Amino acid sequence: MVKERHNTEQCLCYVEPQNITGVLKFLLLGLSDDPELQPLIFGLFLSMYLLTMLGNLLIILAVSFDSHLHTPMYFFLSILSMVDIGFTSTTIPKMILDIQTHSGVISYAGCLIQLSFFYLFGYLDNTLLTVMAYDRFIAICYPLQYPVIMNPHLCSLLVLVSFLISLLDAQLHCLLMSQLSFCTKVEIPHFFCDPAQLLKLACNDTSTNNILIYVIVAIFGGVPLSGIIFSYYKIVSSILRVPSSGGKYKAFVTCGSHLSVVCLFYGTGIGVYLSSTVSYSSKRGAAASVVYAMVTPMLNPFIYSLRNRDIKRALQSLLNRTA
Template sequence: MYLVTMLGNLLIILAVISDSHLHTPMYFFLSILSMADIGFTSSTIPKMILDIQTHSGVISYAGCLIQLSFFYLFVCLDSTLLTVMAYDRFVAICYPLHYLVIMNPRHCSLLVLGSFMISIMNSQLHCLLMSQLAFCANVEIPHFFCDPPQLLKLACNDTSTSEILIYFIGVIFGGVPLSGIIFSYYKIVSSILRVPSSGGKYKAFVTCASHLSAVCLFYGTGLGVYLSSTVSHSLKKGAVASVVYTIVTPMLNPFIYSLRNRDIKRALQRLLNRTT
């Protein structure tokens, strides 16, 4: 599954870079999302595979913080990029005549740069909070990566303030992008309903279908992970939810964006033909 994730996302990136027909804002954001998905799954899965092969589950304190930092960097980057892509679809459908003026290369670059800066801030805040915790000797994390909710349960000092701050940061950095996506789709649906022809409505809906599927998959599995960690005390259920979140979601994104997208399929076909 990890190899399929890497291959699928790399093919999306190569297709967008190699095909001039895909040099548009939508596919530019898609290629950055694929890079984020590669980083997202690579922050945890290679270490898990290594642990399985060597029958060792040891990670240093510094290594744990580094893994946590990269994990939250790419999780937040995924979230902000999905918001940027929702904004792109909002401009394309609600302001089609001004689309190329609004979504110019400089504006697109600034949106991606802003997403990176927000994601770095989020990851460093999580890392700073976790570095303040004190742990007893021989701590065993009941998970396959260093997840803050699990680390909070294992800390020896009082974690009530850290717990409040962690969930506050989660609401800010997760809730604000999700609110932006919901608002964008509210405006998109309002605009689509005003289209007189059914064919026009269908065409407008199709342009958003892939992105909407990716948003539902990402936020649905993400909510499942954190609800399972707070509501359920079963370690197995939490681990299964995390595996779906960290492996299945990045693996399915290339399929979501390519199976019903003629431009991507043509670009991949041309890329494979050129390679062979």
């Protein structure tokens, strides 16, 4: 009897996982527990978040108000900027608020909601980059048929399908995480509800969850990446057949910005995954996630605007109109 009471006090989730999970609250430990670093982290992330919002909003406004940018490529770019705003807003405002209020508490329901939106916007980034690679493939390999193939109806349909697939992926991940049971006191060594940390902190056996997550990631992540690789294989093959060097340069410039964003997105994503699996330091994994969750959405607008004369002209026109 004494042993049973001791086990009940130690981890109530084994006795009543449903009731405890319903009222459970997590504690997000953030990037550092050093009080002297909190003002620096607060200022850095606030400025980066505002810069991300400003850069992506300018891209959206430029594409919306400049009729020269009403093409499939810039339509997808504006959607990507919206997704980047949503992806960043899923985690960073909560982190900034936690530093300001000195409280990292998040409810169980709030954690699942944050996790769901994190996967939704993250996978939308993935699928949109695939759609944009397909758009560049048609533009370079089939330039004469491009206006007919990439019509407004198909562009809207591609965005809708991307959203539905991303929603399905997010709900599958959320469903798997909702099956976990946790002890009464759960501290997450991260600045948001990181799925890998939740699996480590769960009371019940997570081997099946790990296998299912790997399968979902392999399907929902491998297929878009394969599409991007295939598109650029065809693009490079087509560019190499162009006789003039000027034509090759022009063809490369049309997809150079997108290729840079793809390398940044997948490079940081793979880096975060490797750091979380190889490194035993949770703080180091959380710091690596900053690049994926914050730096990539912040740099995307600058990559497209600095390497694109049409975006520069549209932004200049927009700023002159505002002034």
